[in-house]
Amino acid sequence: MDLTDAELIAAHQRGDASAVESLIARHLGRIRSLLFQLVLDRDDADELTQDVFVGALRNLDGFRGEAAFGTWLHQIAVNMARQSSRRRKSDLNRLLSQGGDSTDKTPAPEDGLIQREESDRVQRALARLSLPLRSAVVLTVMQGLSAVEAAEIEGCPVGTMYWRVHEARRLLRDELKGLVE
Amino acid sequence: MNDATDPSDEKLDSLLWTWANARASDSSGDQELFRAITAAVCQPRVASSPQVVDDLPAYSQSSVSQKPNGPTAKGVAEADRDQRTETARYP
Numbered sequence: 001m002d003l004t005d006a007e008l009i010a011a012h013q014r015g016d017a018s019a020v021e022s023l024i025a026r027h028l029g030r031i032r033s034l035l036f037q038l039v040l041d042r043d044d045a046d047e048l049t050q051d052v053f054v055g056a057l058r059n060l061d062g063f064r065g066e067a068a069f070g071t072w073l074h075q076i077a078v079n080m081a082r083q084s085s086r087r088r089k090s091d092l093n094r095l096l097s098q099g100g101d102s103t104d105k106t107p108a109p110e111d112g113l114i115q116r117e118e119s120d121r122v123q124r125a126l127a128r129l130s131l132p133l134r135s136a137v138v139l140t141v142m143q144g145l146s147a148v149e150a151a152e153i154e155g156c157p158v159g160t161m162y163w164r165v166h167e168a169r170r171l172l173r174d175e176l177k178g179l180v181e
Numbered sequence: 182m183n184d185a186t187d188p189s190d191e192k193l194d195s196l197l198w199t200w201a202n203a204r205a206s207d208s209s210g211d212q213e214l215f216r217a218i219t220a221a222v223c224q225p226r227v228a229s230s231p232q233v234v235d236d237l238p239a240y241s242q243s244s245v246s247q248k249p250n251g252p253t254a255k256g257v258a259e260a261d262r263d264q265r266t267e268t269a270r271y272p
Binding site: 017020021024025028029032033036037046049050053054057058114118119122123137138141142169172173176179180181 | 189190192193194196197198199200201203204208210211214215217218219221222223
């Protein structure tokens with residue numbers, strides 16, 4: 001039977017080194033995806049993913065268990081994306097002018113669900129959103145969290161989160177005309 | 182959150198979810214990242230002096246905005262390399 005996050009944290013604090021590996025393996029994919037969706041650059045997302053896990057796991061003693069471990073990781077990831085966005089504005093502008101993420105080595109999906117051109121349009125539309133609006137739509141629509149959970153992660157009132165999602169959808173509909181009508 | 186009631190919102194959410202899912206299914210680099218993180222989290226505790234670990238800020242619900250200033254895998258590797266260089270230079 002799989003141990004819960006809380007049990008793995010307790011095992012880590014008792015000196016079980018394998019518990020850390022289990023925690024990383026369990027949350028790595030989701031945090032990596034979240035960070036790519038927020039910063040829209042594969043290399044930066046990977047660097048931030050490493051910072052999130054190293055920072056969190058080396059400071060587990062400060063984790064008070066008031067939120068789920070996954071929520072705590074999401075909070076750290078969103079905060080780190082916010083900090084990095086201040087120095088990355090020029091990179092996003094380059095992405096917008098070039099029409100795609102030059103560091104993205106992801107092959108074009110071959111299953112026909114979304115074509116490369118559509119994918120680039122979505123990515124550019126997301127890049128045009130401010131980070132709070134992008135984060136709102138990433139957390140709720142892409143990560144499937146409730147507005148309450150997303151507000152907790154962002155540290156804002158739930159009403160603000162609803163407004164951000166509404167505003168982000170409005171701007172994205174404008175940017176993606178033809179794809180969503 | 183799935184409260185899109187406008188049909189165009191449903192199409193938009195579907196497009197965004199499909200875009201995100203296509204990216205999420207790409208797990209290339211996961212193993213490399215996993216190894217880098219486990220090395221950074223586990224090894225420096227043995228290799229570093231206790232003061233370095235003790236000086237790290239603690240994360241909590243109220244201080245999640247703090248960026249950790251502990252060594253990253255890249256930083257640890259560079260420090261190890263510098264140490265080896267120093268050792269070679271001053272045996």
